[in-house]
Amino acid sequence: EPEVTQTPSHQVTQMGQEVILRCVPISNHLYFYWYRQILGQKVEFLVSFYNNEISEKSEIFDDQFSVERPDGSNFTLKIRSTKLEDSAMYFCASSEVGLRGLAEGGQYFGPGTRLTVT
């Protein structure tokens, strides 16, 4: 069964550094998402992406964040200048259709990247 993959599984970086988290969505999926989960808190939506542009973003997704689909398979999340509070598990997800038809498929999640900012 196809799965969403994410690399690296764990990233440690210093405050102020740039990080890029990578995801390979399921190949026939067209909608891509990033979520994050700070330790002990709920999973929070960051951004959704379709047709090479952002569909929606949350208030968390400020100018320090960006997403890109640099080729036909990868989907990346960049944090330009990391802060201590960016430490979290970051999940990538993909779905076959958008949310109007999401109930037919659902969003499928990767295993996550644990980002630790020191």
Added chain:
Amino acid sequence: AQRVTQPEKLLSVFKGAPVELKCNYSYSGSPELFWYVQYSRQRLQLLLRHISRESIKGFTADLNKGETSFHLKKPFAQEEDSAMYYCALGGSNYKLTFGKGTLLTVNP
């Protein structure tokens, strides 16, 4: 605004006992509800979606629009059901709103 409430942070039952994990939502439009499960050290996995009315691993969930609930039920819990369970709400925009999750422990 979309909101999901899972009132129980922890739920502990014995093997063979019925289990119900509660989920209430707040949304003004037509909701799409999901249950996700996360076993220890594994990814979030889609367990159920309300539209399909299916039963997965013996779990069922019924959307009650009057009570704005989507409780997850299983008549006889198994030890392998021990996991974190998240209720999620999809609205008319492109995101899922998650509850805080319920950690289910099934004791032998």
